[in-house]
Amino acid sequence: MLRFTLYRLAQALGVILVVFTITFFLIRLTPGDPFAGEKAMPPDVRRVMEERYGLNKPLITQYFTTLGSYLRGDFQPSMKYQGMWNVKIIKDAFPISLAIGSCALVIALGLGLPAGIIAAVKKNTWMDYGFMSLALIGICLPTFVMGPMLIMTFGLKWRVFNVAGWFEKTDWVLPSLTMGLIYAAYIARLTRGGMLEVLNQDFIRTARAKGVPGSRIVMVHALRGGLLPVVAFLGPALAGITTGSFIIEKIFNLPGLGQHFVSSVFNRDYSLILATVVLLATLLVVTNFLTDVLVAWLNPKVRLS
Amino acid sequence: MSTVLDVQDLKVSFHTRNGVVRAVDGVSFKVEKGKTTGIVGESGSGKSVTCYSLLGLVPMPPGRIEGGSAKFGDVDLLKLSEKELQRIRGSRISMIFQDPMTSLNPWLRVGTQVAEPLRLHEGLSKSEAWKRAVEALREVGIPDPEKRIHQYPHEFSGGMRQRVMIAMALITRPELLIADEPTTALDVTIQKQVLDLIRDLQKRLGIAVVFITHDLAVVSEVCDYVNVMYAGRLVEASPVQELFARPRHAYTQALMRSIPALQRKGEPLYTIPGLPPDLANLPSGCAFRPRQTPERQALCLTDRQPPLVEVSPGHWAQDCPGCLIRD
Ligand SMILES: Nc1ncnc2c1ncn2[C@@H]1O[C@H](COP(=O)(O)OP(=O)(O)O)[C@@H](O)[C@H]1O
Ligand SMILES: [Mg+2]
Numbered sequence A: 001m002l003r004f005t006l007y008r009l010a011q012a013l014g015v016i017l018v019v020f021t022i023t024f025f026l027i028r029l030t031p032g033d034p035f036a037g038e039k040a041m042p043p044d045v046r047r048v049m050e051e052r053y054g055l056n057k058p059l060i061t062q063y064f065t066t067l068g069s070y071l072r073g074d075f076q077p078s079m080k081y082q083g084m085w086n087v088k089i090i091k092d093a094f095p096i097s098l099a100i101g102s103c104a105l106v107i108a109l110g111l112g113l114p115a116g117i118i119a120a121v122k123k124n125t126w127m128d129y130g131f132m133s134l135a136l137i138g139i140c141l142p143t144f145v146m147g148p149m150l151i152m153t154f155g156l157k158w159r160v161f162n163v164a165g166w167f168e169k170t171d172w173v174l175p176s177l178t179m180g181l182i183y184a185a186y187i188a189r190l191t192r193g194g195m196l197e198v199l200n201q202d203f204i205r206t207a208r209a210k211g212v213p214g215s216r217i218v219m220v221h222a223l224r225g226g227l228l229p230v231v232a233f234l235g236p237a238l239a240g241i242t243t244g245s246f247i248i249e250k251i252f253n254l255p256g257l258g259q260h261f262v263s264s265v266f267n268r269d270y271s272l273i274l275a276t277v278v279l280l281a282t283l284l285v286v287t288n289f290l291t292d293v294l295v296a297w298l299n300p301k302v303r304l305s
Numbered sequence B: 001m002s003t004v005l006d007v008q009d010l011k012v013s014f015h016t017r018n019g020v021v022r023a024v025d026g027v028s029f030k031v032e033k034g035k036t037t038g039i040v041g042e043s044g045s046g047k048s049v050t051c052y053s054l055l056g057l058v059p060m061p062p063g064r065i066e067g068g069s070a071k072f073g074d075v076d077l078l079k080l081s082e083k084e085l086q087r088i089r090g091s092r093i094s095m096i097f098q099d100p101m102t103s104l105n106p107w108l109r110v111g112t113q114v115a116e117p118l119r120l121h122e123g124l125s126k127s128e129a130w131k132r133a134v135e136a137l138r139e140v141g142i143p144d145p146e147k148r149i150h151q152y153p154h155e156f157s158g159g160m161r162q163r164v165m166i167a168m169a170l171i172t173r174p175e176l177l178i179a180d181e182p183t184t185a186l187d188v189t190i191q192k193q194v195l196d197l198i199r200d201l202q203k204r205l206g207i208a209v210v211f212i213t214h215d216l217a218v219v220s221e222v223c224d225y226v227n228v229m230y231a232g233r234l235v236e237a238s239p240v241q242e243l244f245a246r247p248r249h250a251y252t253q254a255l256m257r258s259i260p261a262l263q264r265k266g267e268p269l270y271t272i273p274g275l276p277p278d279l280a281n282l283p284s285g286c287a288f289r290p291r292q293t294p295e296r297q298a299l300c301l302t303d304r305q306p307p308l309v310e311v312s313p314g315h316w317a318q319d320c321p322g323c324l325i326r327d
Helices: A002-030 A041-050 A061-070 A086-121 A126-140 A143-157 A169-199 A200-211 A215-225 A228-242 A246-252 A257-268 A271-298 A298-305 B049-053 B082-088 B111-119 B126-139 B160-171 B188-205 B216-222 B240-244 B250-257
Strands: B004-016 B019-032 B036-040 B061-074 B093-098 B175-179 B210-215 B225-230 B233-238 B307-310 B315-318
Touching: A002 A061, A002 A271, A002 B019, A041 B019, A061 A271, A061 B225, A086 A126, A086 A169, A086 A215, A086 A228, A126 A169, A143 A169, A169 A215, A169 A228, A169 A246, A200 B093, A215 A228, A228 A271, A246 A257, A257 A271, A257 B061, A298 B036, A298 B233, B004 B049, B004 B210, B019 B036, B019 B049, B019 B061, B019 B210, B019 B225, B036 B216, B049 B061, B049 B175, B049 B210, B082 B175, B093 B160, B111 B160, B126 B160, B160 B188, B160 B225, B175 B188, B210 B216, B216 B240, B225 B240, B225 B250, B233 B240, B233 B250, B233 B307
Parallel strands: B036 B210, B036 B225, B093 B175, B175 B210
Antiparallel strands: B004 B019, B004 B061, B225 B233, B233 B315, B307 B315
């Protein structure tokens, strides 16, 4: 087990290093630079700026300098937001995305799992058709339609929530709901599929032949196997859920992390791009590892080997 | 001798897109205490459906019980609600299945599964139930049961898993065991061991057994009484010695000719010509007619189903002039 963990750790560090390297060089290949604005910067000012961020040095030197500071835990200042450190930008924005993502996850699981389980148990009844139609709508509706629809209903018509912004305690509700409903739709469909597959297995017939009541068949005999597809989907999705969505943050005007993934690229903010990408890669690696552990815990065959 | 189960005129059908499949069409048989009643027939003849319907395990829809009765003690199994059946399943009637590799839950420890009937039906605590489960595993010949009980099904071989199934089925000391082709998926040597085990336990516990198989050779080893099933109906029913001494129906005879061990060495293996009929589209007369030789085909009933008649005391066969061989 220790060897396995060490191996996975080394693998994780390797993945992050590769992502770091590719990102570092790829963004330098794109046309433009952090200081290209609408007005051309005077050449003297530009030289000073480039010197300050070390952009005048050969690319390979910059690469190793940057890698060195990352290894020391220094994620460098932003090149666009003058005087701001990337760590501070992330520290301000990440908790907001994390809060909304967590609430969305609770909503998604709270609605998606029961809907999927009921649809599977009551296969080909109006309940199944009802839940699965809703799920299909949830999957087909883009975020930028679902969000405004919720805003119009709860924000404009009933006036229970603010239409946008991050000021009041209840401002997390609509963004979380938008994100949660869409994930709920995916989870419901995956749960139904997984449960149906397990419920058709021979060992479910064995359980019925033993007189196991229906509720216990679902909860004890079928659920573990039936939830595997959901776990496999959610693990990697978790990183994306918690780091925020650009679209949702734009719709609801939230100061979350999702916006930085996109705007830093438009700004050619080399250092902020790198910081956010490395953060996402790290989260992905961690959630993937946790997924593997969970799958192993769920599946006795994997656990032993 | 007391009758444990008395099935009369059982009819089960499946309403599918391709029409009504009459999987079981008027089957009657009795199971006596301490005896083994066999149901034998080619695959698709309705053996499994017959037994599943007794325990309410036929998926409905598409399945439907069209008629008949199944007296078990003083209740009719076919009339019970799902709740009432749950109380009988696994406590008074147990079942084991064909494929031991898929019949145990891969996610649950063997102990959890073997102890489950006790927890459900006798309300035992976990530790008491597991203690009894260890004994049950020992009883079916699983070595080192204290350790094995904590393992998962994939750590057991096929034969051992079938032993686990048997332990699980008998742990509540049921009055009736239904075994649906319990040895079909096993190697020949393991088959023999599992058959011996079922026979020994049955003798010792005095339970009644319904033994389903497509293999007449197995029937001769374990059964006291045999029902030969063809296309959802019984074509012959008789005590086992009588059946092997004097098979009366052409289908039974064909089955016997196709037992490999009874064929002469070097001769090509005999197989019954043709295919079992489509149960959604049964001929109105004798169902075996299309597989008979031409001269016998001419004699078979075409206008009505041949009825079962008692050809000698306790020995019944379908009275079709083309298929029934009288003395
Ligand atoms: N769930 C089902 N839906 C439709 N037809 C079924 C179903 N289960 C069994 N049947 C039909 O019932 C017939 C008898 O099947 P079965 O009892 O399993 O045969 P066997 O004698 O091999 O055990 C078969 O023709 C099969 O096609
Ligand atoms: Mg069968």
